[in-house]
Amino acid sequence: DAGVTQSPTHLIKTRGQQVTLRCSPISGHKSVSWYQQVLGQGPQFIFQYYEKEERGRGNFPDRFSARQFPNYSSELNVNALLLGDSALYLCASSPRTGPFSNQPQHFGDGTRLSIL
Amino acid sequence: SQKIEQNSEALNIQEGKTATLTCNYTNYSPAYLQWYRQDPGRGPVFLLLIRENEKEKRKERLKVTFDTTLKQSLFHITASQPADSATYLCALPDKDNYGQNFVFGPGTRLSVLP
Numbered sequence: 001d002a003g004v005t006q007s008p009t010h011l012i013k014t015r016g017q018q019v020t021l022r023c024s025p026i027s028g029h030k031s032v033s034w035y036q037q038v039l040g041q042g043p044q045f046i047f048q049y050y051e052k053e054e055r056g057r058g059n060f061p062d063r064f065s066a067r068q069f070p071n072y073s074s075e076l077n078v079n080a081l082l083l084g085d086s087a088l089y090l091c092a093s094s095p096r097t098g099p100f101s102n103q104p105q106h107f108g109d110g111t112r113l114s115i116l
Numbered sequence: 117s118q119k120i121e122q123n124s125e126a127l128n129i130q131e132g133k134t135a136t137l138t139c140n141y142t143n144y145s146p147a148y149l150q151w152y153r154q155d156p157g158r159g160p161v162f163l164l165l166i167r168e169n170e171k172e173k174r175k176e177r178l179k180v181t182f183d184t185t186l187k188q189s190l191f192h193i194t195a196s197q198p199a200d201s202a203t204y205l206c207a208l209p210d211k212d213n214y215g216q217n218f219v220f221g222p223g224t225r226l227s228v229l230p
Contacts, residue, residue: 004159033217033218042120042205042207042223043160043205043218044220045210045218058217090159090160092159102148104162105150105162105207106162107152107159107160107161108159109157109158110158
């Protein structure tokens with residue numbers, strides 16, 4: 001079975017531009033989460049979606065938005081890019097969600113975003 | 117919100133020895149805790165989950181302990197091999213978001229020397 005796939009793998013943008021990152025979860029997984037990982041740090045939670053609804057939001061500005069489609073794939077949008085947005089953006093899927101559902105997250109290999 | 121510390125940024129050990137990595141959290145005790153492995157340029161890969169009522173969990177050469185009194189988890193790799201070299205992350209469910217997301221530690225970069 002295919003794992004979590006993310007596209008593109010690498011992206012270079014300039015300050016002020018907008019970017020859309022895409023994620024396809026593992027087949028049958030309905031929950032998708034997005035994380036930002038800056039070099040040398042652990043992943044930091046941005047959003048979680050389940051059944052096309054936002055179920056969690058991290059401490060990120062409104063420039064960050066996301067959505068989930070009927071096929072459970074997801075997009076992360078970032079507007080007005082800043083130099084500090086340079087990071088690895090990770091998508092993770094799991095079969096379901098719920099308070100403290102003790103499931104592992106299945107991660108893709110991320111999109112490396114560089115802002116010039 | 118939860119804050120996680122992992123013992124050191126980098127750990128070098130000799131092949132065949134046991135590597136011990138530490139994860140300390142500062143706030144509430146979570147219902148469970150997870151450990152992940154991350155290789156350079158790749159996403160994290162799930163290794164083990166341990167629940168608050170479990171003291172120890174094993175999987176092949178891996179062993180995890182969970183002490184809610186100390187607010188600490190230890191991750192052991194026995195008979196370490198160069199292929200175990202990677203960054204290891206601990207993660208806890210975030211109570212502020214009703215456990216819908218995870219809080220990750222900064223990771224420990226393990227190097228197993230031949």
